[in-house]
Structure formats: structure tokens, C-alpha cells
Amino acid sequence: MTDKQTIFSNLGLDAASLSGGNLAVHSPIDGSLLAEVSLTSAAQFNDTVDRAEAAFQQWRSVPAPKRGELIRVFGNVLREHKEDLGALVSMECGKIFQEGLGEVQEMIDICDLAVGLSRQLFGLTIASERPGHRMTESWHPIGPVGVISAFNFPVAVWSWNTALAVVCGNSVIWKPSEKTPLTAMACLSLMNKAAAQVGDIPEGLCQVVIGAADIGEQMVNDQRIPVISATGSTAMGRKVGPAVAARFGRSILELGGNNAIIVAPSADMDMAVRAILFGAVGTAGQRCTTTRRIIAHQDVYDSLVAALKQAYGAIRVGDPMQAETLVGPLIDQAAFDAMQRALTQAKQAGGKVSGGQRLLEDQYPDAFYAQPAIVEMPEVEQTVQTETFAPILYIYPYRELDQAIGLHNDVPQGLSSAIFTTDMREAELFTSAVGSDCGIANVNIGTSGAEIGGAFGGEKETGGGRESGSDAWKGYMRRATSTVNYSTELPLAQGIEFNI
Numbered sequence: 001m002t003d004k005q006t007i008f009s010n011l012g013l014d015a016a017s018l019s020g021g022n023l024a025v026h027s028p029i030d031g032s033l034l035a036e037v038s039l040t041s042a043a044q045f046n047d048t049v050d051r052a053e054a055a056f057q058q059w060r061s062v063p064a065p066k067r068g069e070l071i072r073v074f075g076n077v078l079r080e081h082k083e084d085l086g087a088l089v090s091m092e093c094g095k096i097f098q099e100g101l102g103e104v105q106e107m108i109d110i111c112d113l114a115v116g117l118s119r120q121l122f123g124l125t126i127a128s129e130r131p132g133h134r135m136t137e138s139w140h141p142i143g144p145v146g147v148i149s150a151f152n153f154p155v156a157v158w159s160w161n162t163a164l165a166v167v168c169g170n171s172v173i174w175k176p177s178e179k180t181p182l183t184a185m186a187c188l189s190l191m192n193k194a195a196a197q198v199g200d201i202p203e204g205l206c207q208v209v210i211g212a213a214d215i216g217e218q219m220v221n222d223q224r225i226p227v228i229s230a231t232g233s234t235a236m237g238r239k240v241g242p243a244v245a246a247r248f249g250r251s252i253l254e255l256g257g258n259n260a261i262i263v264a265p266s267a268d269m270d271m272a273v274r275a276i277l278f279g280a281v282g283t284a285g286q287r288c289t290t291t292r293r294i295i296a297h298q299d300v301y302d303s304l305v306a307a308l309k310q311a312y313g314a315i316r317v318g319d320p321m322q323a324e325t326l327v328g329p330l331i332d333q334a335a336f337d338a339m340q341r342a343l344t345q346a347k348q349a350g351g352k353v354s355g356g357q358r359l360l361e362d363q364y365p366d367a368f369y370a371q372p373a374i375v376e377m378p379e380v381e382q383t384v385q386t387e388t389f390a391p392i393l394y395i396y397p398y399r400e401l402d403q404a405i406g407l408h409n410d411v412p413q414g415l416s417s418a419i420f421t422t423d424m425r426e427a428e429l430f431t432s433a434v435g436s437d438c439g440i441a442n443v444n445i446g447t448s449g450a451e452i453g454g455a456f457g458g459e460k461e462t463g464g465g466r467e468s469g470s471d472a473w474k475g476y477m478r479r480a481t482s483t484v485n486y487s488t489e490l491p492l493a494q495g496i497e498f499n500i
């Protein structure tokens with residue numbers, strides 16, 4: 001593998017910005033110090049918003065297809081740096097290299113989507129009730145967009161927001177997780193490279209601020225930032241949502257999930273087991289779309305548990321840069337402790353726990369590797385209600401599909417969901433209005449690994465926001481309804497007579 005310094009320099013991170021700062025960045029792989037970067041001060045944040053506003057003033061007048069050109073070139077820069085950025089993602093957040101590459105691919109994909117979109121920011125023509133009148137709906141740039149992202153998708157989430165926000169004519173200020181500032185600095189450097197290639201891009205179009213909750217709070221409360229897109233925990237969203245609403249800003253919230261898969265008697269068990277494995281242990285259970293609950297029909301419960309236990313037995317946990325590793329470390333000790341607490345609670349609730357113990361402690365005393373856990377749960381009236389960001393899979397039995405859908409929906413979160421069935425009636429029911437209540441409802445596909453073409457996000461405590469594909473771009477624009485009178489009369493709507 002390429003060494004850390006080469007990766008830093010390939011990604012354009014200069015040595016001066018990586019040492020002497022007041023934020024120490026450690027790798028979850030072995031706890032080693034990667035860099036010491038500078039935190040953004042409150043005054044610097046203020047200047048950042050000034051620059052973002054100035055950039056917006058210029059950028060909003062650039063024709064959208066020309067704005068798309070920057071994103072087209074950025075996508076190509078990402079293609080050239082896919083391996084380096086993928087490796088830095090692994091190094092900084094601990095996901096396996098394959099997933100690091102996948103994350104960069106997700107960035108490239110959203111760039112492609114946004115380039116096409118830059119010629120398709122369509123509005124409407126609406127029938128006017130008045131003669132000689134034309135009514136239209138147009139979408140305009142809205143202003144600087146604030147992006148708050150989490151450690152687990154340290155680059156993709158920013159790119160979903162930024163690729164769209166930029167083609168929509170906005171500037172972007174990004175506050176990454178304070179656990180993953182290096183990948184953010186690398187993304188900014190690649191974006192600057194693309195901007196230099198394209199030329200004539202306003203300074204301050206895309207900026208990064210480094211900090212913890214205090215900087216996030218400053219961003220959320222800044223009246224000059226009309227849209228805040230925040231991805232992270234429900235606890236974070238509970239603070240961000242009301243603060244943005246209090247100043248009549250718009251928030252796009254993508255918060256916690258508690259995603260389940262229903263495994264019906266007719267399921268293709270081989271496919272179900274593989275999908276559950278990827279969904280439950282991929283990214284060490286630290287995705288918002290991670291499969292956390294299985295609701296299995298009682299006729300297949302035992303065989304599914306046996307097959308999963310066998311599959312779990314073969315998982316290699318370890319250094320995420322090694323090709324044979326499937327599960328890397330948890331992000332930090334707090335994540336490991338939360339996992340242990342959840343497992344203790346599961347036992348108290350009658351669950352039978354397999355796995356969950358710390359691994360590789362001798363080799364990596366300053367890192368937290370855990371054996372993914374399976375918890376066989378008894379028949380219950382209500383499944384686990386909280387999201388623990390760790391590889392814990394609870395398996396519950398069910399008898400009737402209605403009961404399974406009830407259990408499925410009876411949680412506060414509503415992000416992703418799936419059913420494994422070959423019964424067309426069951427599949428259709430699950431995705432219908434009376435089926436899954438989540439933003440994502442899949443059939444014979446796991447809960448994680450959504451493509452960027454669809455709108456991404458969910459309901460209830462997941463926050464209701466949508467990012468990425470479909471018409472999510474509308475979240476980054478303001479809508480103007482215009483009525484043009486090309487007649488010589490002045491008829492009033494609703495037939496009102498107002499003669500003077």
C-alpha cells in the first residue's frame with residue numbers, strides 16, 4: 001500500500017496544514033496520529049460566510065450548464081484520484097478499502113448525475129385562469145448551503161450535497177465530522193484543482209470549516225445560510241432542525257436509521273444471507289443504512305440463524321487495507337462501549353448474544369475491533385427502538401406478515417427497509433402505502449448501498465430530508481411563480497371586480 005505521506009501529497013494536502021494544529025487526528029486502524037490540523041475560529045467562520053456570500057453573488061449568474069462544467073471536471077479529477085482518496089477514507093474512518101473506493105465511486109456517480117441535471121433544472125408552465133396571461137414556475141439559486149456530515153461517509157455525503165448545490169448556483173460551506181477532517185481537506189484540494197482547470201471560478205465557492213459542535217452551532221444559527229443539510233445522529237438533528245426553523249431557514253435532515261429486513265418463508269435464503277451479511281457488518285455496522293433488525297418467519301428462523309452464524313464465523317475482522325478483511329475497526333472507544341451497553345441490554349431483554357467481543361487488542365491496544373454480534377431475540381411486541389452505531393444484528397421471529405410489518409414500522413426511525421420474498425403479493429404489499437413506512441423500501445436487496453439516482457433519506461426521526469437523486473435538487477433552490485400579463489386588460493384572479 002502507498003504510504004501516508006505519498007497519499008497526502010497525491011491529494012494535494014500540504015505538510016504545513018497537517019502539523020502544529022490544535023486538532024489531533026488519529027487513525028481508528030491503530031490509533032496512530034495522522035495529523036494535527038487547525039480548528040476554525042468563530043471569526044474565521046464569519047469570514048468564510050462572507051466569502052461564500054460573495055461567491056454566490058457571482059455564481060448564481062453563471063448559466064447552469066457552465067456550472068455543470070466545474071462538476072464534470074471535478075468528477076474526472078476524482079476518477080484520477082480514486083485510489084488515493086479511497087485509501088485516505090479507509091485510513092481516517094476505518095472502513096475497508098473496497099468500501100473506501102465505493103464511496104469515491106459514489107462521488108463520481110453524483111457528479112455525473114449533477115452534470116446532466118445542470119441542463120435539466122426544469123420548471124413548469126401552468127395554465128392561467130385569466131386570458132392573455134402566462135404562468136410559470138422557475139427554480140433559482142438560493143444562497144450559501146451549509147453541509148454538516150458524519151465520520152462514516154466522510155466524503156460521499158458532502159459530494160451529494162455539493163454536486164447538486166453547485167449546479168443549482170449556490171456556494172457551499174462544509175463542516176465535516178471533527179473525526180475526519182483530512183478527507184474533507186483532500187476533497188477541497190481536489191475541488192480547487194478542478195476549479196483551476198476550468199478557470200474563472202469564484203474564490204470561496206466551496207469551503208471547509210474544521211470544528212466540533214460549536215462551529216456547527218454557529219453555522220446553523222447564521223441567517224446568511226438559507227439551507228443547512230445535516231447528516232448524522234437523531235440527537236444532532238434534534239438541535240439543528242429547530243434552530244434552522246427558528247430563523248426560517250430550510251434544513252435537509254438525514255438522521256438515524258433502525259433498518260430491518262423481513263425474511264419471508266418463500267425467500268431465496270442464499271441471497272438473503274449474503275444481503276444481510278453485507279448490510280449488517282459492512283462498514284462495521286456504522287452506516288445509517290446498516291441492517292440492524294431481522295424479522296424472520298418462524299418456519300425459516302432457525303435455518304436463517306444457523307446460516308448467519310456460519311457466515312459470521314468466516315468474517316475476517318482486521319486491518320481495513322488488507323484485501324481479505326471484511327470488517328475494519330469501530331471509529332473509537334465510545335463506539336465500542338456503546339456496543340457493549342447495547343449487548344448487555346439485549347441480554348436483559350431475553351436475547352441470546354453470539355459475538356460482540358473485542359478483537360486484536362494485543363496487536364492494536366489503541367484501536368477498537370469487535371466481532372460482529374448476532375442477537376437471537378424471543379417473540380416480542382416491540383423490537384429494539386434505538387440505533388447503536390455498531391455491528392449488532394437482532395433477529396426476531398414472526399408468524400403473520402401483518403405482524404411482521406407492524407414490528408417493522410414500530411420504531412421511531414424510518415430510513416431503509418427490505419423484504420426477502422419470492423411471493424409477488426408480499427413484495428407489493430411491503431412497498432405499498434400500507435407496507436414499510438421508510439424512505440427506502442427494497443425487495444430482495446439489502447438495506448444499505450443505495451444508488452445515487454434515487455432520493456436518499458427517510459421519515460420520522462430520520463428527519464424527512466432527501467439528498468442525492470430524483471428531485472432532491474429542488475431542496476437547493478428557491479421556487480418563483482411568475483404570472484405574465486401580455487393582454488391589454490387587467491383581469492383580477494377569482495373574478496373579483498375592483499373598479500375605480
Ligand code: UN1
Nearest residue numbers: 153287288289448449450
Ligand atoms: C450514510 O450512512 O450516512 O445507502 C449514508 C448507503 C450509502 C449511503 C449511506 N449509499 O448505504
